[in-house]
Amino acid sequence: MCVVRDECVQEMRWCALGALLLALVLVTQACGPGRGVGRRRGPRKLTPLVFKQHVPNVSENTLTASGLTEGRIDRNNTRFRDLVPNYNQDIIFKDEEGTGADRLMTQRCKEKLNTLAISVMNQWPGVRLRVTEGWDEEGHHASDSLHYEGRAVDVTTSDRDRSKYGMLARLAVEAGFDWVYYESRAHIHCSVKSESSDAAKYGGCFAGDNIVQSSSGKILKLSELQVGEAILALDPSTNQLIYSEVILFLDWHPNQRNLFLNFELKSGRTLTLTPAHLVITGSLNSTVTVFAKTLTVGSILIIGNRDDNKFEDTIVRVTQVYRTGIYAPLTSVGTIVVNDIIVSCYAVVDSHPLAHFVFAPIRLTAEIKSYMYRLWQTYNQGLADNFSNVPKSSIQHHGIHWYAEILYKIANNFIPWRILYT
Template identity: 30%
Template structure:
């Protein structure tokens, strides 16, 4: 099993036009829905690239289920916004906590976690959006994992987002299998200089 920091490859992402698309089929430049943590609402953003793209490897995931049956499978250190505890790693999500989900009208609402289980699935994908958040399986989530603060991770990856904003988005940026070189380099540096912010 692989050490991963991503969503399960069978996940679906909602595009800005309301259609759903497999997370494994996303292309850089796709316009999709994300979570605005200032207004607790849905907004539109662009996919910049893949932080990690491993469609064939098997991995362990935490599967979070809400009271309405929505399910999200993501790595244990992946961050999810909650209504009372801020961004929480999936491994620390507990039954009874409230997370944000998008209803059939495209409105973000609070839903109670009814179950958290361990699953094994094939494939894991880590998309990076301009906003740093994303709606996956109609559940709001951060694009970040491993670093224990969404806001720290968002700040650390700012140069990467600026690069894509200044020089454009490559349609081929998500064709490479593996971890993008920039977050890989940052992870290695942080592991040495700031190990306390790294969790798996």
């Protein structure tokens, strides 16, 4: 009992240290360019969109916009429960059908729409936002329309003044819609990423069918990997391949469907992970970490195996795929070899050293726990044996690890946008 209490006290102390380290990082960032604490920005002039312009300047169903369609939702579909009604009094819903369908949308769409409603009232006092089309259950749009998924809305101003629509489109971009299109003289089309898209959440992860090599010689799928396993990784301090312990999962959602990038390499190897994950690229002599979404055909990845052989391989194809199950193991050294490809354990922040630094308290806590457990084994062999028989998966934290989630939320508000995944 004393051991458990002391362990909790130690963990609290290390978490407090983590908060202090993070504060130091944030203060340092605040002194430089970007979104620093206490920095005042002057008003930024907004430029209206022109007719037929869309932001970003790519197709709606591409990764950097609102992403792939996931299929039509009707009232009998299990995904229908994911749609939420919007009863914001500052928004007028046309609701031609009289069914309330225009009020139904995904939570992400609702949040962006409510933000836009505030912007409209601030821009034009006395004018409200008007939704002419929301979720479509009657088949009025093209077969791949995001209206069928509650991820798109068509909007105007309540006064229907078409001279305002260019600025309305710009306000929609500022409100955070993932794709905005000045589609018609009669309305602005706005859409958002799927709720299962990693860009609508925190962090980056791997698909569960990727494999890793354990120190016991076993080849494990990430869906089978457990905390405590030692798996092949790269030690950045020595540039040597070693076996490093998995101390926790930054994200563990075995039943969640998510959008991934699938990279096919010249050697036949593949890697499936989310766009926000950090990947090691460059050459054997000079490597850098970049977001997976920046990799293209021709980019170089570094291959490593347990014989400590490393060589370069080239990406020959990049596709978007959906998979069920997302996993983000964190090793002691902060790297991992997945499908023989060396990658970082981190995501969201475009700096592997910075990410590894702010997770130092977690690594120290894991070391202390390991040391205390070894002591426990030494002095309480029988009890320790019973504890070791508990399946590791039974104590697995489901979802995003609380420490990672806090860091991602704080970073989104304080760390300069240039190093954050957007």
